[in-house]
Amino acid sequence: MFSRTAVRSTVTTSRSNAILSLKARAASPLVSTAAGPCCGPLPNAFMGGKRFIAVYGYTQAKALVYSRYGEPKDVLQLHKHSISPPHGSQVTLRLLAAPLNPADVNQIQGVYPSKPPFQSTLGTSEPSAVAGNEGAFEVIATGANVKNLSKGDWVVMKQTGQGTWRTHAQMDESQLIRIANKDGLSPLQISTVSVNPVTAYRMIKDFCNWDWMRTGEEWLIQNGANSGVGRAAIQLAREWGIKTLNVVRERETPEKTEALRQELRELGATAVVTEAELLSGGFKNQVNELTRNGKEPIRLALNCVGGKSATALAKTLAPGSHLVTYGAMSKQPVSLPSGLLIFKNLAFDGFWVSKWGDKNPQLKENTINDVLQLTRSGRFKDIPVDEIRWSWETEGSALTAGVQETLSGYRDGKGLLKFEGGD
Structure with a gap:
């Protein structure tokens, strides 16, 4: 299983040895330490390209980030980080699918009017932004004060610029639109509905x-x-x-x-x-x-x-x-x-x-629901897509190449990142 969230490590070791292990990993160049309100100080548990279960409920995650503007092949990097257990009204999300839209590439190039801010909340060596604006995610954990979302719900972003090209994310429930009825719908259909x-x-x-x-x-x-x-x-x-x-x-x-x-x-x-x-x-x-x-x-x-x-x-x-x-x-x-x-x-x-969507969030949600109802009834067909499969072993270069190909000429379908990892 990829990206499982462990309540407690199954490794039989003492607390003191675990702490020493964490300190050692924090000093390792193979490890990036996540920081910030949604990503706690616990470092990642990676070794030799393999993923290990994180302790105390932390979720291991990867994200396509950029710290400067330019062509995707030159500036995109695959960043590993840890996500702390959700608290308050936060929810932890797992990616289902995320399309590659022209506006996403324009943001990376720095020529789009709306640009996400460069931040250090994921523990990157330089302030960075997570690429992508559209996608479908599954809720895998909720904070104690979350009222309208439950584990297993599917959601899309309420606003743009939140960064969707990542295996996992943590956001406040107010930033998300819950898909009221996901029956009869696929991640592809939901991930491509909001733009x-x-x-x-x-x-x-x-x-x-x-x-x-x-x-x-x-x-x-x-x-x-x-x-x-x-x-x-x-x-x-x-x-x-x-x-x-x-x-x-x-x-x-x-x-x-x-x-x-x-x-x-x-x-x-x-x-x-x-x-x-x-x-x-x-x-x-x-x-x-x-x-x-x-x-x-x-x-x-x-x-x-x-x-x-x-x-x-x-x-x-x-x-x-x-x-x-x-x-x-x-x-x-x-x-x-x-x-x-x-x-x-x-x-x-x-x-x-x-x-328009940022100014009219409720109307955006209503519009999404209308389109999905047509989709569910078979009256609105899927767009052709060119899937880029993303597992925990997928190299960053393969993902970046897929993004760069969106700039080529005629294509058989829209590029789509499809995550195949578990919780």
């Missing part, structure tokens, strides 16, 4: 006054339609009776492009076009045909690309509609013709789910 699906849900719900009496007669258009947000938007729009016009980048071959089109149609996409088609001179005629010459208006555009792609999306919108930008994959500015503002009275907004 991409919530982003899609809120943009569709909050930036357009849909005429719900016209179910099936209004559209949204989006680029990056095969992304996590795009796939979520397709399924939610289908659930709510909204048609979707979806834009994707061409794949390496026509066959792969067509396979992607079909994959999105199976999720519920009404129509799928390529970026080349979007930017072509004949796209206006294609839109007119789909929307019956505007009788079925395109009311909302979701933009994660920017540049010419965003401009082309805006040109398809009906008067009084909205374009919402939530990403900038092309790294090009959004350029909008003045006529769209003057004569079509279009509105242009940005949406950042991290900031």
Whole structure:
């Protein structure tokens, strides 16, 4: 078993010898000593790459941390530390799964607006931050004053920047959202619910006054339609009776492009076009045909690309509609013709789910529960993932390489850290 929490050591040794052993380990270069309110002064019990049971209820843990900004392969380190027994309203958590999102990598690079603080609470040699913002954890121990969580509960983070790329964590119960009903759900589904699906849900719900009496007669258009947000938007729009016009980048071959089109149609996409088609001179005629010459208006555009792609999306919108930008994959500015503002009275907004969630924790929880209910009923499908299995023996270099690969081109699925250790 990995990462078991021992109430008392099973090693037959005297208290005095145990204390001497602890002092010796504290002086060893193989050992890192955790400190701070959640990680007590008891050192780790590692030797020769093997893990030993910690004494007096301490849990052995590992975390992917960084003490400076840069490329993941250059700055991420796997840090070993100890977590003390929870007290008060604290709970000790074990990782189930954590996705690798672009924002996570941007934080490591130091280019994301929101950055977790560098701290010394895990006993690192330099103040460091734990990477990752999203993930699913299981409660394995609770403090005496914990009211709403129990051992075995599954939770997600209430706010961003709490660090999810770690085998174990200790947090106050107020920092967590309990999954009210985990029956029929997998760690994958729960670990990926709080960023991409919530982003899609809120943009569709909050930036357009849909005429719900016209179910099936209004559209949204989006680029990056095969992304996590795009796939979520397709399924939610289908659930709510909204048609979707979806834009994707061409794949390496026509066959792969067509396979992607079909994959999105199976999720519920009404129509799928390529970026080349979007930017072509004949796209206006294609839109007119789909929307019956505007009788079925395109009311909302979701933009994660920017540049010419965003401009082309805006040109398809009906008067009084909205374009919402939530990403900038092309790294090009959004350029909008003045006529769209003057004569079509279009509105242009940005949406950042991290900031929104921090300001609206209860609404975030409600949104998560709505999406999970759809998932449980089979009406919201999993995203494709590329699992990175994390056991106690996994080397830090293997984990770091997996993170770095998220920066590569086309991928079969989102990177996902899946922890295979025990309590």
